[in-house]
Amino acid sequence: MMRFRSLRALRRSTRAVSAVEFALALPLFIAVIGSGMEITWLILTHMKVQRLANMSADLVARNGASENPLSEVQIYDIMSAMDVAAAPLDVRGNGRLIISAVLGEDSNNDGQPDVNRIKWQRFDGGLTAAPRVIGCVGSSTVAASIGRQLRLAEPLFHAQVSYSYQPFFTGEMMRWFDIPTTITRTASYRGRGAIYHPVLSVEGFPAKSNCTSANGL
DSSP states (O other), X not given: OHHHHHHHHHHHOOTTHHHHHHHXXXXXXXXXXXXXXXXXXXXXXXXXXXXXXXXXXXXXXHHHTSSSOOXXXXXXXXXXXXXXXXXXXXXXXXXXXXEEEEEEEOSSSSSSXXXXXXXXXXXXXXXXXXXXXXXXXXXXSBOSOOSSOOOTTOEEEEEEEEEEOOOSSOSHHHHHTTOOSEEEEEEEEEOSSSOOOOOBOBTTBOOOOOTTSTTXX
């Protein structure tokens, strides 16, 4: 008789119900919180990559077409500054910076600009597989995508920053929602002056013009 009373009392007991409900809901709660943090980190990474592209294009445009021509030393400095400006992102190891100078030219000598020509490019960063938005000057001197035809002799400086997204927790969310793991952002600025100048060579600072190598050399 005592045994049956104990079983009935156990059946009526609700003391562990909340603990069971918590145990069942905990994985879902963790998943929601983790996904929220992952989405926040993804958005912040997109914003950071865009700011890096804006910064790079702006810095190059300051001297790229002015009375004080841009030098290879300055380009090295801009690329080195990425390590500080990109923190905590490792753009040098997991990303790619491409800086291009583009000029509006008249290819058929009729006095009207009809082509946007890449005059020079500089590369840095380990993500060599990153898509090149306007192309590589090594294979074609015509810019694939600028958005408009530049005026004759109008200089434009284009920066592309690509970054292989490093998940905050796990990459499962990226796979579930089919979110691209490579973030690419671009920025373009007209030269601060009207006269285009090639980059000044400096001994000991070879041009980082190789579009397939990690360090551009």
